[in-house]
Amino acid sequence: MGVNIMAMGSYLPEQSLTNDYFKRFVDTNDEWIRTRTGICSRHMAGWEPVWYMGKMAAQKAIEKAGINPDEIGLVIVSTITSDFLTPSVASVIQYELGISNASAFDLNAACSGFVYMLDAARRYLETDENLKYVLVVSSEALSRFIDYSDRGTCILFGDGASAAVISRSDKMYSSFLASDGSGARKLFARNMAVAPQVKQDNDFDDGFPEKPQHQLYQDGKEVYKFAVKALPKAFNAAAEKIGITSIDIDWFVPHQANVRIIETAAKNLGTGTDKFIVTLDHHGNTSSASIPLALCEAIEKGIIQRGQKLALVGFGAGLTYGSIILEY
Ligand code: UT7
DSSP: OEEEEEEEEEEOOSEEEEGGGGGGTSSOOHHHHHHHHOOOEEEEOSSOOHHHHHHHHHHHHHHHHTOOGGGEEEEEEEOSSOSOSSSOHHHHHHHHTTOTTOEEEEEOOGGGHHHHHHHHHHHHHHHOTTOOEEEEEEEEEGGGGOOTTOHHHHTTBOEEEEEEEEEEEOSOEEEEEEEOGGGGGGEEOOOTTSOTTSOOGGGTTTTSOOOOTTOOEEOHHHHHHHHHHHHHHHHHHHHHHTTOOGGGOSEEEEOOSOHHHHHHHHHHTTOOGGGBOOOHHHHOBOGGGHHHHHHHHHHHTTSSOTTOEEEEEEEEGGGEEEEEEEEO
16 A cells, blocks of 8 residues: 655745854864755755744645635644643644544654654554545754854755645555664754763764754764765665666655765765756755654645656665655
């Protein structure tokens, strides 16, 4: 059983920041950021909470799907930057949009979150015949967890949300999900609620400079090396299950982290970058929101069309990775 992406909607914060903005905090320049990452600008949440961005995206998706919110039986939100430890962002969005007959929960698989969430939605649809529609939402505000004195990290991230209404379908579908916990300390942020004087287990930050409790640590080079291998590995594993190759795919929609990662992965897959949807130039890396933001934009621009075969490929903290191949 596959899934039908009935409709999508996105929300980007009002503020958009160019690369030059970061010259206020760190020794950097537009040329370095463009050539080393492909990023030119990114949106940054000001007053907008994560639940609000998710709600706005979800509202558009529900309107476009032309369904009644009461017909949605499950709301899943993928986020690593929730406004709350509890309740879930999903429960807040459920209430805000009057989705009164649904269960709701959040999912954290970092930048692979949308791929994990869509696959979870499909499994619920497959096993619960009373479930008609699932609302999946990715909403992230990475800007609130960034060290603005770390020039290798602060320039990468952006904020935003994107949502889709999903139903079951008989269209082509395959998925592959994985996690390599041995890489957990290569990309992490601590929970703010932990007492600052408590030395955390596992010496996660060994070898990293000291940072305030909740900020994001990353070994950029190691994450890069992981990403260029994980992207083709995840796609090939999902493709093998249904006997197809990269030639059969119309559009790859990868996690938007660094254009050099996408170029190298495309080479490793033996396909051109012209089959890859790239929006990181104006979105930056929005973690789990990056794939649906790119997908939604390409659909709205008429680049991705009904009947085409798509490969969504995510990778991120965990280190998680995964791919979904589906017909749009
Ligand atoms: O969702 C997953 C999240 N994480 C990622 O996707 C990160 C993946 N990694 C990357 O994208 C890249 O490794 C980075 C963009 C983070 C860094 O690019 P790089 O080509 O690996 O650069 P580097 O770390 O090797 O640094 C090269 C030089 C260094 O200077 P020195 O030591 O050679 O003098 C850095 O200090 O570039 C310097 N540098 C900068 N210079 C200007 C690092 N950041 C900047 C900057 N502006 N923003």
